[in-house]
Amino acid sequence: MKRYEVYRNIRKKALIYGLPIAFFALIMLVIIGSLLAVIFSFSLGMIISVVSLNLLVYFLLVRLAANPQLLHFRSVFPRMISNKKFTGLSYEN
Numbered sequence: 001m002k003r004y005e006v007y008r009n010i011r012k013k014a015l016i017y018g019l020p021i022a023f024f025a026l027i028m029l030v031i032i033g034s035l036l037a038v039i040f041s042f043s044l045g046m047i048i049s050v051v052s053l054n055l056l057v058y059f060l061l062v063r064l065a066a067n068p069q070l071l072h073f074r075s076v077f078p079r080m081i082s083n084k085k086f087t088g089l090s091y092e093n
Contacts, residue, residue, distance in 0.1 A: 018062055018065070019058075019061055019062065019065055020065055023061040023064070023065055026057075026061065027054075027057060027058055027061055030053070030054060030057050031054060034050040034053060034054055037050060038050055
């Protein structure tokens with residue numbers, strides 16, 4: 001009899017086809033756009049390019065989901081730490 005493993009990490013990150021929910025929604029938008037492109041300009045070259053574009057976007061999103069530090073551009077710590085209240089006025093002029 002076949003045994004199935006229970007997925008207990010649903011609170012950590014929900015995955016659909018190996019992608020987080022936001023990336024899955026993005027790939028669905030790309031697929032819908034590519035279907036519209038194929039419907040309105042039906043040719044063999046368009047079909048091949050759309051399929052390759054969809055695969056490229058999917059593998060890129062899987063890579064980004066596996067390495068989230070690739071999207072992290074900001075530094076963690078601020079440049080200056082101060083207790084002074086910031087008013088936005090410049091007294092240097």
